[in-house]
Amino acid sequence: MNNQTIEPRIYGxxxxxxxxxxxxxxxxxxxAIRAITGKWKIEIVCSLVTGPRRxxxxxxxxxxxxQHMLTEQLRDLAANGIVIPTAFAELPLRVEYELSQxxxxxxxxxxxxxxxxxxxxxxxVAR
Numbered sequence: 591m592n593n594q595t596i597e598p599r600i601y602g603x604x605x606x607x608x609x610x611x612x613x614x615x616x617x618x619x620x621x622a623i624r625a626i627t628g629k630w631k632i633e634i635v636c637s638l639v640t641g642p643r644r645x646x647x648x649x650x651x652x653x654x655x656x657q658h659m660l661t662e663q664l665r666d667l668a669a670n671g672i673v674i675p676t677a678f679a680e681l682p683l684r685v686e687y688e689l690s691q692x693x694x695x696x697x698x699x700x701x702x703x704x705x706x707x708x709x710x711x712x713x714x715v716a717r
Contacts (some may be wrong), residue, residue, distance in 0.1 A: 625670040626696065631664050635672065635693055636700070642676070642688035647672050672696070 611619070617632055626632065629654060637643060637651045638694040664687055665672035678684040707714060 593654075625672060628663060629664065630659060630701070631667060633665055634660070634667060635696065637688065637698065638673065638687060638689045638693065642686040644684065644686055648687065667693075 626635070633652055633655075634648065638649055643651070645660065645664075648664075649655060649657065652660070664673060664675065668675050668687075670692075673687050673691055674690045676686045676688070680685070
């Protein structure tokens with residue numbers, strides 16, 4: 591583990607005209623963060639990396655999640671275009687969930703966040 595000290599950023603000559611993001615950019619970032627954050631969403635997405643899974647499989651992979659919470663989070667992920675539910679015309683009804691292209695495209699972002707968390711592990715506060 592790296593225990594790095596927190597040091598202030600030093601702005602060089604390359605940032606004389608830095609103004610920060612536009613409000614619309616902040617809004618887009620907030621929308622993206624809301625789409626993937628929430629209780630269990632990251633765990634669900636990571637469970638689907640290897641391919642489609644049925645509801646029951648996801649429940650078994652995520653000990654502690656309730657049926658209601660899994661249903662709610664899957665609906666939200668589907669509404670945000672991250673997960674695709676596919677219902678099969680069978681009795682009993684079978685539904686499989688898989689990552690959409692948007693979900694797959696999140697993987698480099700998740701990896702970058704993982705690397706960032708490893709780099710600053712000693713500074714991050716678990717809550």
